[in-house]
Structure formats: structure tokens, C-alpha cells
Amino acid sequence: MCVTDSLTRAQSPFLIYWQVCVRLCCCSCVVFFFFFLGMDAMEKKLAEYKCDTNEAICLKLVRFPEDVGDESTTFHPEYSHQLYGDDEVAFGYKGLQIQLYYTAGNLNTLFKIKYTAKVSEKFDCVEPDDVECKIRENIPPGFCSNTDDFITLLEKEANFKPFGSLLHTYSVHSGDEGEDITYQIYKADMTCPGFQEYHKRLQTFLIWFIETASFIDVDDDRWDFFLIFEKYNKDGETLFATVGYMTVYNYYVYPDKTRPRVSQMLVLPPFQGEGHGAQLLEAVHRFYCTFPLVQDITAEDPSENYVKLRDFVLVKLCQSLPSFSPDQLCEGFSEAMATEAREKLKINKKHARRVYEILRLRATDMSDEEKARSYRLEVKRRLFGPYKKNQREMTKMMRCLRPEELASHISQMDTKLQHEELEKSYQELLGEYRRVIERLART
Incomplete structure (x- = not known):
């Protein structure tokens, strides 16, 4: 049945x-x-x-x-x-x-x-x-x-060792026991002995924690796998526990480059809320930054939580770049920012612009009415782009519309409604940006 x-x-x-x-x-x-x-x-x-x-x-x-x-x-x-x-x-x-x-x-x-x-x-x-x-x-x-x-x-877990090559080691302070716990991030692929069988077991977690998850084609050699493990002691021996992982597919970009795209990312529930996702995403960015033929790093259908995580990691990485220094931020978003973010950190222009807006908000005294107004207008000009595009398309359509259809489309172009929606979008964005800045301050 x-x-x-x-x-x-x-x-x-x-x-x-x-x-x-x-x-x-x-x-x-x-x-x-x-x-x-x-x-x-x-x-x-x-x-x-x-x-x-x-x-x-x-x-x-x-x-x-x-x-x-x-x-x-x-x-x-x-x-x-x-x-x-x-x-x-x-x-x-x-x-x-x-x-x-x-x-x-x-x-x-x-x-x-x-x-x-x-x-x-x-x-x-x-x-x-x-x-x-x-x-x-x-x-x-x-x-x-x-x-x-x-x-x-x-009892045979003592024989288990992480797959692939070690990329990064970091520690997280345990509030309960008052000690630092060590974690390591490894990069693996299907050529690692035993990894394919391990991955089949690992990916079963996806269906429980990613709403639209699906298993990937492991026969395609363009997949990269990044894994987090915790080091712990058992009867005097050092053992490793699986914490989470990320899969990345390397797309071809004409004529000779690749564009790594994050497909799946999961930190298992017992380890969530400890900063492992940020450590993993930052390690992945730093790994691909070493390859000149990587154009930029993207994500496939990112969730809201992933976007928040990416905002934090990219801002953390970009804040030390010369083009994102406070004196440059007040001059507005520049091509120099987009170029440096892409060449040094494999960040595309769209994400670099978002990073700029977050860092400029952090550098702006929003109690100063003139500075706050300048920031608000610049962000709103970017947000208004889609409205202007829709408006142009609707203007073209009006030439062949019947009177009743024309009245319907004119109502959609109501200027007051557009301004209200724009202000709502701006305030929501401001809330997202402030949460990133607060997290950055805590770290």
C-alpha cells in the first residue's frame, strides 16, 4: 500500500x-x-x-x-x-x-x-x-x-579520519564546560577513498532540513565538497564528529573560467548557532580566491538564512579592502569597489554593491539629517530600478491596450503607491543591514 x-x-x-x-x-x-x-x-x-x-x-x-x-x-x-x-x-x-x-x-x-x-x-x-x-x-x-x-x-570510530585536505582550523568556546572546542574544515571530492559511501549517508540529512532538497549526481566531477568536523577525545584518543557540509558545483564560463555555485549547505542541528556556517562559507571563499580562473562565487536559489549568512561573511571579508575604507564609502559605490571585490574575493558586482551599502550604513551617522538623507536617497535609487523598468515596459504596452485595460494598468502605476512600497522596502533593508552590523560588532 x-x-x-x-x-x-x-x-x-x-x-x-x-x-x-x-x-x-x-x-x-x-x-x-x-x-x-x-x-x-x-x-x-x-x-x-x-x-x-x-x-x-x-x-x-x-x-x-x-x-x-x-x-x-x-x-x-x-x-x-x-x-x-x-x-x-x-x-x-x-x-x-x-x-x-x-x-x-x-x-x-x-x-x-x-x-x-x-x-x-x-x-x-x-x-x-x-x-x-x-x-x-x-x-x-x-x-x-x-x-x-x-x-x-x-567502537571502530577511532579508525575514522576526515576525507580530503585540511583547509582551516578554528575554535569555539563552550559556555557549558568553559573550554575551547576545535573544529576543522576539509575539502574533498569523489576520488577520496571511502568518501562516496560516506556522502551517501551524509546527504540523507538534507531531506529533513532543506525543504526542496534533492540528491546530486556524484558521477559529475565538477562537484566540490567542503566538510566540518569536530575534534574530541574518547578514552584518550582523538576522534572526529561530523558537523556539517557544503556542496559546490563548478560551472563553465566562456572562454576559460569557472563560476563555483553553492548548491547545498547544512550545519547539523546539534551544532547550529555556534558560527560554523560563517566559518565554512568564509573558508570556501578563501579557497576559491587562490584560483585565477575562478570568476566569482554564486549560490543556487539561496534561502533567506543563507542570504543573511552571506551578507555577514562578505562584509567581514570586504571591510579590510582599501576601496571599502570609510573615506571611500562616503564617495558612493564605485567601479573600483566592484573590481577589487571580484579580483581579490571572487564577489560579483551585485553582492559588492550590497556590501558597500552595509559598510556605508555602519560609517554613517544616521542622527545627522543630511548624511542620513544622502544615504537613504542612494539606496532608494537602486531599489527604484525595478519600478522604472516595469514602468517603461507598461508604457510600451499601453499603445495597444483597450480602454478598460489601460485604466487597469494606470492604476498599477500609481505614484503614491510606488513611494509607499519603496519606503517599505527601504526600511526592511535597513533592518537587515543593521542585524549584520550588530553581528559584526559582536565578533
Whole structure:
């Protein structure tokens, strides 16, 4: 039985009632069935067998055997719709728990399903969703289904070493234990022994934390992989735990250059909020800066959180460039800024302009009415560009419009409305820029 069929029944109890009736009619029990149970009672009973799959899926990065039973080390997906439908609901179980536990370093996997009751145990005519098949389709073979086997693999974690070449080492201060924890960023590709199998396990996290994630074609040698690992001690040995990673595809740019494009980026939930994303993105920029034939670095369909992260990292990198010095900022955005950002840091002109506006805001005394006005007008002139373009296009269209169509388009060109939208966009942008400046001040 496919998941979508069973979910439809879970959402429409009448369909279940009908199937129950069909199966019971051979025993001439339909009337008695509805008489004793009733529609409302049946619906309530069935509702008890619906589970939120985001809560039912339990993820864990295991370092020590005792972590397996420690609920404090468990985390849950943000999304599960790619496997269990838009409602993210599984039907047919009470107390459903889908365990996906990984050894912290090599990501060897334990997959188990637990529940306290199944709907088929109560109602012979109703089948539960096959929640197991969807997981099996998306995790690579070779996983454990027995905890003892998983613990045996955990004991071999001392043999695991990061893949590829070391790019960057940094420390993060732990507030709980008061000590610095060391992290390292590595650059790898599919030629690294064992990396392809490791990557198959690593990418399974994408479907739980990136809304539109998909697995990549690893046979294409234009992919680069950047990985973060934590160094930690276990029984006097140094071990490595997977923290997060980024995939980058190197597009060809005529005639002889490439344009690296960030495809996927994920810091695993136990490590989020510690600055690892910024460390990773900065390390990636610095890596590609060493290649003269790299034109600039872009991102594929960046999320809002990624844009915030990129703003912070690019501003941090550009603030030391001579063309972005405070005395140059007050002169306005220049071609020298765009050129230096591209040549030294592989930042394209659009992003360099955004960096300029953030740094100029930081250098501007906004309590000075004249300086604030000068800054506001410059930013608004850039924001007004799309409005002017739309206005020109609509003017061309008006020549062939009927009177009623013309009236509709004229209303869209209302100047007052445009000014209101422009001011709204400016204030939202100002809020984004100030958050970057505040974060920069903290670091």
C-alpha cells in the first residue's frame, strides 16, 4: 500500500468506514457496526492512530554507547513532506518512533521502528501506512537494524579520519564546560577513498532540513565538497564528529573560467548557532580566491538564512579592502569597489554593491539629517530600478491596450503607491543591514 493512499484514508474517515462496511457486508454486520460504534466514535478511534512524522522521526549523532538511550541527544526533522506527504502525517500507529541513529564520525546508521499499537491490531479491515519503505528508499544499504551491531561499529570510530585536505582550523568556546572546542574544515571530492559511501549517508540529512532538497549526481566531477568536523577525545584518543557540509558545483564560463555555485549547505542541528556556517562559507571563499580562473562565487536559489549568512561573511571579508575604507564609502559605490571585490574575493558586482551599502550604513551617522538623507536617497535609487523598468515596459504596452485595460494598468502605476512600497522596502533593508552590523560588532 502506498503512503499517499493510506494518508488519504487517514484524512477522510468516510473512506475507511466504507471499506469496513464492504468487508463486513459479507457477514451482514454493516448495520450493527454503525449502530454500536457510530461515525463520531470511529473517527475518534482512528485519530488516535495518526502521528506527526516530524516528531516521530528521531535523529541522533552517537559518540558513546550511552548516547543511544539518552533522549537529550535526540533531534528531529524540520521537514518530512518529501517522504510522508504535505501533511507530514503517518497513519496506523500509536506512539510511533522512527529511529535513525548515526555514529558521529563515519555516519554508520541504525534504523529501527517502534510503536505501542498498530491500527490493524484493533481493526482487521484497516491497514497502516508502510512507514518503513520510504526510509529504506532514501538511506543507503548496509545500515544496522540491531543495536548491538550498531555499538560494534561505534567502537571502530577511532579508525575514522576526515576525507580530503585540511583547509582551516578554528575554535569555539563552550559556555557549558568553559573550554575551547576545535573544529576543522576539509575539502574533498569523489576520488577520496571511502568518501562516496560516506556522502551517501551524509546527504540523507538534507531531506529533513532543506525543504526542496534533492540528491546530486556524484558521477559529475565538477562537484566540490567542503566538510566540518569536530575534534574530541574518547578514552584518550582523538576522534572526529561530523558537523556539517557544503556542496559546490563548478560551472563553465566562456572562454576559460569557472563560476563555483553553492548548491547545498547544512550545519547539523546539534551544532547550529555556534558560527560554523560563517566559518565554512568564509573558508570556501578563501579557497576559491587562490584560483585565477575562478570568476566569482554564486549560490543556487539561496534561502533567506543563507542570504543573511552571506551578507555577514562578505562584509567581514570586504571591510579590510582599501576601496571599502570609510573615506571611500562616503564617495558612493564605485567601479573600483566592484573590481577589487571580484579580483581579490571572487564577489560579483551585485553582492559588492550590497556590501558597500552595509559598510556605508555602519560609517554613517544616521542622527545627522543630511548624511542620513544622502544615504537613504542612494539606496532608494537602486531599489527604484525595478519600478522604472516595469514602468517603461507598461508604457510600451499601453499603445495597444483597450480602454478598460489601460485604466487597469494606470492604476498599477500609481505614484503614491510606488513611494509607499519603496519606503517599505527601504526600511526592511535597513533592518537587515543593521542585524549584520550588530553581528559584526559582536565578533
